[in-house]
Amino acid sequence: MKCNYACQSSTHLVARRQLLGGMTALGLGGAFGSLSALAHPASAAQLAKDQKRVLVIYMSGGLSQLESWDPKPKTDTGGPFRAIPTSVPGLHISELLPQTATLMDKLAVIRSINTRNNDHGVGSYQMTRGRNREPSTDYPHLGAIAAKALEAPSLSLPGHIRIPGGGRGGDSAYLGPRYSSIGVDGKPPQNSARPEAVSERGDQRRNTFRKQVNERSKLKRRSAETDIYTYSYEQAQELMKQREVFDITKEPQNYHDRYGSSGFGQHCLMARRLMENGVTCVQVSHSNYDTHNENFNFHLEQLGEFDQSFSALIGDLSDRGMMESTLVVVMSEFGRTPRINQYYGRDHWGKSWSICLGGGKVHPGAVIGKTSDNGTEVTDREVDHGDLFHTYLSAVGLDSTATFNIDGRELPLANPTGSTIDELLT
Amino acid sequence: MSRLYPAQEEPSEKQPDGSMPDPKLAHVREQWKYSSPLIACSFDPGGKYVFASAEDNSVQRWDLESSAITPFAAHDSWVRDMTFLADGQTLVTVGSDDQMIWWPVAAENPKPLKTIQAHKGWIRTVSISPDGTLLATGGNDNLVKIWNTTDGTCLHELAGHDSNVYSTLFHPEGQFLVSGDLSGQVRQWEISSGKFVRAFDASALHTYNGGQQVHYGGVRSIALSPDLKYMACSGLHKATNPLGAVSEPLVLLFDWESQELLRSHVTSDVRGIGWSVYYLADGTLMGLSGGGGGGFLLFWKPDEDKDFFKFKLPNIARDLALHPNGLQVATTHFDRHLRISHMTPKPPEKEDKKSG
Numbered sequence: 001m002k003c004n005y006a007c008q009s010s011t012h013l014v015a016r017r018q019l020l021g022g023m024t025a026l027g028l029g030g031a032f033g034s035l036s037a038l039a040h041p042a043s044a045a046q047l048a049k050d051q052k053r054v055l056v057i058y059m060s061g062g063l064s065q066l067e068s069w070d071p072k073p074k075t076d077t078g079g080p081f082r083a084i085p086t087s088v089p090g091l092h093i094s095e096l097l098p099q100t101a102t103l104m105d106k107l108a109v110i111r112s113i114n115t116r117n118n119d120h121g122v123g124s125y126q127m128t129r130g131r132n133r134e135p136s137t138d139y140p141h142l143g144a145i146a147a148k149a150l151e152a153p154s155l156s157l158p159g160h161i162r163i164p165g166g167g168r169g170g171d172s173a174y175l176g177p178r179y180s181s182i183g184v185d186g187k188p189p190q191n192s193a194r195p196e197a198v199s200e201r202g203d204q205r206r207n208t209f210r211k212q213v214n215e216r217s218k219l220k221r222r223s224a225e226t227d228i229y230t231y232s233y234e235q236a237q238e239l240m241k242q243r244e245v246f247d248i249t250k251e252p253q254n255y256h257d258r259y260g261s262s263g264f265g266q267h268c269l270m271a272r273r274l275m276e277n278g279v280t281c282v283q284v285s286h287s288n289y290d291t292h293n294e295n296f297n298f299h300l301e302q303l304g305e306f307d308q309s310f311s312a313l314i315g316d317l318s319d320r321g322m323m324e325s326t327l328v329v330v331m332s333e334f335g336r337t338p339r340i341n342q343y344y345g346r347d348h349w350g351k352s353w354s355i356c357l358g359g360g361k362v363h364p365g366a367v368i369g370k371t372s373d374n375g376t377e378v379t380d381r382e383v384d385h386g387d388l389f390h391t392y393l394s395a396v397g398l399d400s401t402a403t404f405n406i407d408g409r410e411l412p413l414a415n416p417t418g419s420t421i422d423e424l425l426t
Numbered sequence: 427m428s429r430l431y432p433a434q435e436e437p438s439e440k441q442p443d444g445s446m447p448d449p450k451l452a453h454v455r456e457q458w459k460y461s462s463p464l465i466a467c468s469f470d471p472g473g474k475y476v477f478a479s480a481e482d483n484s485v486q487r488w489d490l491e492s493s494a495i496t497p498f499a500a501h502d503s504w505v506r507d508m509t510f511l512a513d514g515q516t517l518v519t520v521g522s523d524d525q526m527i528w529w530p531v532a533a534e535n536p537k538p539l540k541t542i543q544a545h546k547g548w549i550r551t552v553s554i555s556p557d558g559t560l561l562a563t564g565g566n567d568n569l570v571k572i573w574n575t576t577d578g579t580c581l582h583e584l585a586g587h588d589s590n591v592y593s594t595l596f597h598p599e600g601q602f603l604v605s606g607d608l609s610g611q612v613r614q615w616e617i618s619s620g621k622f623v624r625a626f627d628a629s630a631l632h633t634y635n636g637g638q639q640v641h642y643g644g645v646r647s648i649a650l651s652p653d654l655k656y657m658a659c660s661g662l663h664k665a666t667n668p669l670g671a672v673s674e675p676l677v678l679l680f681d682w683e684s685q686e687l688l689r690s691h692v693t694s695d696v697r698g699i700g701w702s703v704y705y706l707a708d709g710t711l712m713g714l715s716g717g718g719g720g721g722f723l724l725f726w727k728p729d730e731d732k733d734f735f736k737f738k739l740p741n742i743a744r745d746l747a748l749h750p751n752g753l754q755v756a757t758t759h760f761d762r763h764l765r766i767s768h769m770t771p772k773p774p775e776k777e778d779k780k781s782g
Binding site: 290 | 463481482483503548566638639640641642671718741
């Protein structure tokens with residue numbers, strides 16, 4: 001991955017400190033690309049003040065739309081759960097989400113998704129990249145795009161964090177490893193505390209020496225690889241300085257109670273803490289919804305946990321005035337079959353399913369699209385993953401039809417065949 | 427699932443009509459197809475009808491003689507279990523709508539006699555006491571409740587389970603009630619005081635799968651042997667893939683007095699869940715397995731871990747009921763059929779009641 005520094009790209013002039021501090025929309029260039037994506041580039045300063053964020057709640061395995069956002073009680077596919085009214089007149093969701101139901105006036109649902117896919121890997125790629133997987137091209141994750149396009153000048157933490165997880169994710173494609181996600185497991189990142197055996201002064205001297213060697217080395221042998229290597233070191237130093245941002249034990253007990261003691265609850269609390277401290281995109285996963293067997297028992301178990309923590313998170317973001325600047329998306333790789341199988345399960349289903357989202361420019365309380373009486377097909381306003389991706393980007397103020405300039409190549413942020421669901425946005 | 431004991435003074439190997447059930451003669455003699463997959467089932471104490479709940483929220487009554495079918499429609503969700511009051515004329519159903527409904531068993535156009543909002547969360551089990559004066563229910567609020575059958579008032583709320591209550595059973599001597607939950611705990615309660623007496627450890631019926639992050643299993647059914655020496659708890663084990671329906675049926679056999687785990691009744695080459703267990707009059711334990719391996723009636727002797735006979739049903743099965751005569755069983759199936767299997771010799775003439 002030798003970069004084309006021989007071309008005298010302006011990247012040579014980008015200081016390492018700038019890399020850490022992030023680049024504004026107008027400051028990007030060369031190997032790290034330039035961004036012509038902001039709908040209003042001149043407002044970068046305003047964005048810095050009012051940074052936009054993306055929070056993905058990923059329901060691993062495939063959440064059932066019939067047990068969540070598009071219930072069909074008293075039909076042949078409805079299952080045993082009933083629908084309950086929400087804070088939005090006329091909008092009903094599953095009785096498994098009683099606390100979320102009281103917050104639907106802050107959220108919206110899209111009930112008409114057809115991704116034409118029933119495979120986990122394909123669905124995950126579709127929903128997080130807004131594209132179908134192609135043999136010759138990899139596309140960046142929504143979090144990588146958000147991390148790059150919404151990066152704030154003051155941000156020194158990673159722009160895209162996965163919870164739970166570990167290590168670097170290879171999910172930034174042509175945006176480069178700088179925007180790859182970092183996984184954390186509900187605690188400050190592993191090895192982010194200075195070892196007791198190393199004194200503070202000793203640590204400083206060690207880093208100073210490393211920097212000196214790096215500076216000398218890069219005069220003759222600088223490459224994209226060495227820059228990323230250096231960047232990783234410096235980002236790690238920032239993580240060490242700010243490791244308390246990841247430490248949810250610093251949160252008051254009443255917040256722990258509110259979010260719940262489950263792993264998911266604690267991860268949601270960490271997500272709020274990270275976003276509040278400037279992280280651009282956080283993805284929290286909740287497992288597991290791949291309920292081919294006993295779908296109803298397992299959704300009862302999983303959504304009971306989800307409902308408390310998710311509603312606490314939305315309420316908290318709202319209380320802190322963060323919803324306007326934070327897009328929240330609850331997504332899966334697909335939905336689940338309307339047909340109930342022989343094990344009281346539901347199987348994979350990409351033909352007519354739902355997501356929930358809110359915040360940013362998303363119109364609170366909106367309901368987009370419709371499915372048939374028993375949920376087996378979309379009957380109004382069909383959308384796919386490409387349309388959803390455009391909508392996510394637009395919801396945080398980006399021009400989803402814009403491009404990244406990567407080494408002179410104009411690469412669209414979103415699949416040009418899709419389009420924003422305009423009526424969903426304010 | 428509840429176990430309604432046939433009225434008999436002392437356990438006898440022979441049934442009221444003098445016949446003996448022979449598991450090895452099991453065969454499906456009748457089957458009726460409904461328009462929706464079926465869930466739970468039970469015979470009425472008089473042995474004239476069989477009732478089954480369906481995924482369309484209804485309960486259906488079949489007349490065993492005429493095959494006539496009658497709907498019982500009032501629940502707002504799936505009916506999980508059912509039993510009968512002592513007069514044999516009142517059906518009690520419980521469901522995922524949190525409701526307990528009383529019905530006239532033989533009515534031509536049955537309407538609810540009484541509707542009680544009994545739990546907050548699904549009601550998974552209902553049982554009748556031996557003297558017919560009490561009902562016990564258990565559900566997703568982790569509570570067991572004891573009800574007066576005279577007026578439907580709640581006499582006791584028994585708290586202590588830390589997971590959903592899946593099964594209840596009154597001890598035939600009338601002093602105790604047992605209840606089993608998802609985590610595999612079986613709690614024994616004193617009926618008169620509502621006090622907790624002791625717990626049986628059936629946690630082998632529970633799995634927590636860390637990879638999938640799900641709890642799975644539970645005490646799906648409880649039965650006491652005719653001589654009251656043994657308590658059998660059915661469910662599953664070897665749940666290597668709970669979300670993918672990979673498990674095997676398991677019945678734990680406890681000594682009632684000492685609480686010692688005597689047996690782990692297993693089978694071979696059958697994947698599924700032990701949905702239900704009953705004792706036949708001679709002490710043979712009969713279980714229903716339904717799952718990836720299909721539907722099976724399994725039979726065990728109390729002194730052997732492994733089943734001595736299994737009867738394969740035509741489709742995956744979900745519930746089992748023993749007829750008061752002890753000779754035939756009803757099973758509910760995903761393929762929308764209610765099947766009646768007999769454990770007696772096949773009749774010489776071909777039956778013509780089969781449909782679907």
